[in-house]
Amino acid sequence: MKRLRTILFSILLAVTPSVAGIGLDSLTESIDQIIYDELPEGTDIALMVYDLTNDTTIYAYREKIMCRPASVQKVITSVTALSSLGADYKFRTTLKTQGSIGKDSVLNGNLYLVGGLDPALNEHELRSMVTDLKKAGINRINGTIYADVSIMDTMYWATGWCWDDAPASFQPYISPLMVHQGFVGVEVKPTSKGKAPQVNIYPANTHIRVVNRSLTQCDTLGPLTITRDWMNNDNTIVIEGNCRRRQSTDLSVVGSADFTFALFRQYLDEAGIRYGKYGWGRSPVMGRELSVVSHDLPSVVKEALKESNNLFAEAMFLQTGRIQYPREIKFKDAAKFLQNFVSRKFGMFTSSFNIVDGSGLSMYDMCSPQFMVDMLSLIYRDKDLYRIMYSSLPISGVDGTLKTRLSGKTTLNKVHAKTGSVTGSCTLAGYIHTADGRDLAFCIMNEGAIKMAPSRAVQDKICTVLCELGR
Numbered sequence: 001m002k003r004l005r006t007i008l009f010s011i012l013l014a015v016t017p018s019v020a021g022i023g024l025d026s027l028t029e030s031i032d033q034i035i036y037d038e039l040p041e042g043t044d045i046a047l048m049v050y051d052l053t054n055d056t057t058i059y060a061y062r063e064k065i066m067c068r069p070a071s072v073q074k075v076i077t078s079v080t081a082l083s084s085l086g087a088d089y090k091f092r093t094t095l096k097t098q099g100s101i102g103k104d105s106v107l108n109g110n111l112y113l114v115g116g117l118d119p120a121l122n123e124h125e126l127r128s129m130v131t132d133l134k135k136a137g138i139n140r141i142n143g144t145i146y147a148d149v150s151i152m153d154t155m156y157w158a159t160g161w162c163w164d165d166a167p168a169s170f171q172p173y174i175s176p177l178m179v180h181q182g183f184v185g186v187e188v189k190p191t192s193k194g195k196a197p198q199v200n201i202y203p204a205n206t207h208i209r210v211v212n213r214s215l216t217q218c219d220t221l222g223p224l225t226i227t228r229d230w231m232n233n234d235n236t237i238v239i240e241g242n243c244r245r246r247q248s249t250d251l252s253v254v255g256s257a258d259f260t261f262a263l264f265r266q267y268l269d270e271a272g273i274r275y276g277k278y279g280w281g282r283s284p285v286m287g288r289e290l291s292v293v294s295h296d297l298p299s300v301v302k303e304a305l306k307e308s309n310n311l312f313a314e315a316m317f318l319q320t321g322r323i324q325y326p327r328e329i330k331f332k333d334a335a336k337f338l339q340n341f342v343s344r345k346f347g348m349f350t351s352s353f354n355i356v357d358g359s360g361l362s363m364y365d366m367c368s369p370q371f372m373v374d375m376l377s378l379i380y381r382d383k384d385l386y387r388i389m390y391s392s393l394p395i396s397g398v399d400g401t402l403k404t405r406l407s408g409k410t411t412l413n414k415v416h417a418k419t420g421s422v423t424g425s426c427t428l429a430g431y432i433h434t435a436d437g438r439d440l441a442f443c444i445m446n447e448g449a450i451k452m453a454p455s456r457a458v459q460d461k462i463c464t465v466l467c468e469l470g471r
Contacts, residue, residue: 043448053438070420073360081316091118105139112283115176119315132291146281160362169250175257197243306400310359317358369443376441426455436470
């Protein structure tokens with residue numbers, strides 16, 4: 001295998017053009033050697049590096065090979081959202097009514113909690129919406145409380161997501177009404193020896209059922225486990241085993257809209273606002289807004305890219321799809337819109353990429369390093385788009401998913417790039433500012449990576465060589 005790589009690299013070096021003053025031959029030899037020496041056995045790599053300052057490719061190897069982008073997919077989603085929705089777009093959750101508020105503090109009419117696919121809606125904001133009702137002078141609702149989730153169909157996952165990731169917080173059950181990003185935090189704390197440990201759920205609610213079969217410092221039991229009854233698609237949280245110390249985890253909630261609606265009604269009860277019937281329904285087009293919670297698109301882009309937040313990416317993905325399918329968006333319709341938008345807006349051939357979701361969780365997402373570098377180059381040439389994207393990407397040694405990577409003297413704060421990792425794929429794509437002041441766009445895709453650390457080490461060494469260009 002290594003003999004074959006040596007032959008391929010020798011051919012690549014022979015046909016790669018030389019560019020005066022940037023040490024291209026030395027660069028090619030250095031990256032070739034890193035791949036030859038460090039690439040984990042049984043894995044492969046595809047990459048491309050483009051000099052944005054001098055408008056030329058300075059390294060390419062298998063750059064047209066289609067790979068799984070993993071979370072690098074979020075770059076495509078973010079660019080499409082900013083380009084189609086506009087940077088001033090806001091994700092909104094609203095309380096609406098066509099009724100009137102009487103002098104007796106009664107709302108005579110229905111109340112609608114309208115979901116807008118806002119991924120950042122939190123429990124404090126949901127409670128503040130109830131506070132707004134109190135401020136409006138409402139103590140009782142003489143009508144039905146409806147939750148409106150009609151902007152999306154009932155399919156909560158995209159094609160190609162792994163069903164056994166169901167209890168994990170990174171794969172939420174997506175809906176237009178999602179408080180606390182569709183998951184709950186579970187904390188288990190030891191009490192007295194032989195007694196049941198204390199269990200806290202955050203946000204505190206009466207919707208989630210807990211079955212606690214664990215004991216404090218009971219060595220005859222196995223290790224403590226905290227999970228949800230995901231095999232039966234149930235929200236019962238089951239805790240078993242020996243609790244020796246505080247442990248916590250985050251678990252996705254089945255039916256995130258049900259959970260959000262239940263929490264809203266709980267807050268109404270706590271605020272002393274009385275009501276009778278409640279259910280699901282579409283809000284009227286005309287109506288008065290009694291409360292609005294919103295979050296702007298750039299902040300959603302930043303969370304999706306910096307922290308690789310899947311929910312934030314999928315919310316953008318579905319919202320962009322609503323441009324063409326405004327009544328009831330489906331994952332497949334959003335994918336069709338993105339595929340066509342990227343092709344039309346950026347001139348990309350549809351055969352060079354395949355979009356299924358917004359986050360990169362799907363095993364059917366595919367693109368090449370050349371596609372990603374072309375995308376990054378187009379972003380770079382749009383001043384306003386680049387400003388938002390560049391500041392939203394993780395920064396080497398500083399923040400996001402690159403906080404603990406590339407923190408050396410020559411690489412610190414020099415790499416702004418999106419990381420990606422799913423079993424079998426490890427990716428990195430973004431921008432590098434070199435020692436001699438040039439800007440580079442790059443994409444590295446490792447395939448066959450079961451353990452991420454060795455592939456990330458190869459990526460980091462390649463990025464270090466690129467950062468040191470012209471030094």
